[in-house]
Amino acid sequence: MSAAVRQERTPVRIGSSPARALRLGGVRVGYEVRQYFRQRDTLFFTFLFPTLIFLIFAAAFSGSGDVGAAPDGSGAISVAAYYLPGLVAAGVVLSGIQNLGIDIAQERSDGTLKRLGGSPLPIASYFIGKAGTVLVTAVAQLVLLLTVAGLGFGVALPADGEHWLRFAWVFLLSIAMAVVIGVAVSSLPRTGRSASAVIVPVLLVLQFVSGVYFRFTDLPAWLQDAASLFPLKWVAQGMRSAFLPERFAAAEQTGTWDLATTALVLAGWTLGGLVLARLTFRWVRRDA
Template sequence: MTAIRSTTTTTRTLGGPGRILRLGAGRAVYETRSYFRQGDSLFFTFLFPTVIFVIFAVAFGSSGDVGAGPDGTGGISMAAYYLPGMAAAGVLLSGIQNLAVDIATERSDGTLKRLAGSPLPVLSYFLGKFGQVLVTSILQLLLLFLVARLVFGVELPGDAEHWARFGWVYLLGIATSAALGIALSRVPRTGKSASAVIVPILLVLQFVSGVYIQFSVLPDWLQTFASVFPLKWIAQGMRSALLPENFAAAEPGGTWDVGTTVLVLVAWLIGGTIVSLLTFRWNRKDA
């Protein structure tokens, strides 16, 4: 009888799959609305890749095409060259920076403690966060692509194969970034220090992962260091989908190395998910 009551209580607390999904969807709507009401989030995560893309495209646009032959043909504009890197940066910021700072703030200001006393299951909370990241990152990419195409005339892929590759790189990248964002939310001691802790880490990764600087011009030891982390592979995967095939020659090994991209991102996704499940708590870190 005690076992039956225990099972019933657990079921009521966790809820069935339908209830978890329903509450997760409702939470995702709430999280998305809250996201677009925050001015700092809008600029530093949502608009940031597009703003940096415009700056780079304008600043370096007069330097000529990238990868052009001796006769001046066959290259692509600087805007087209920087587009994959900015898309990868957007995935990183939407997943890791957004969630790490947001969850750390919610833990510090008592939001998570209040949610602990509500009927909301932890899985529904995670689904809400991931739903918000998925929606906002897709809108972010659409804005970036619209600006690239309409303002700078960047030619986007015209075949299903490249868009399919872009799709799986994006989905795997955003899932990995979201898992790592939840895991990293335990690092800042307070919500106020979250940005100061998380942003510098991600800024360094962007500079060494082929987002702002061509990856092949970095020292070998720095390339090896960056290759451990997922952003390098997200950026390389984006380049494989958005740049002409001959640009693979500029990558380490002279290929897009799609297989390694999948393996590295899946490894980080599994690792981030495990760490998130083991370390996530409703209460404050110092409680």
């Protein structure tokens, strides 16, 4: 703060260049990831949650023998291996929809969004920051879960490129879906305080009816049909198609992995969520 000058400055034009939005998006990712790992509560309830649930399930059912043996008694997998894809799916949805939805609702009520909205930060950079943070944290969460499952419980990970490729597109499409739906649901809670109470129960119900904790085909047919309207069922099924032996496709609703339907449903929810997010997102709650 120097040099007393009282003159008109030529305003520096920043324009709306995509390069600037992208660069600031990158700045936001770094900033947000640092904040994420400093918040102990999200670290526990979101980041470690799938791994903790996996540990509980794997330990609780460790004595109940393997599942899914072929008629000749071969090819069974451990209960831990059977649960792994569901918890990978849960991790994506928790990091995306739940954590992001609550996070943005709180940012709206504690003034974070108002301050950002008063700065020349492009909205696109803010969203890039959120999406990038979800991607980074979901990958870290996944690596932790797979490491615990593989080293701690001897769960075999996919052995060939085809299954990893399948995993990759299901994972990335699921992240994209979860980010836009997370942004869209963030405008539902009226206050940041009520955000958890509004968002968590809905997702909990969805996890129970989407084959994350139970075998999907054990549910009554009407409930299977209802759950199939929502994306989580397809995320979980897509993850099973990547992690479980091919034979397990026979246990699905249609007796196949339904990969094309999975891609279509997830893409549909992503597009719908994108439109909804674009229409509902506001830096501040608009008054009358």
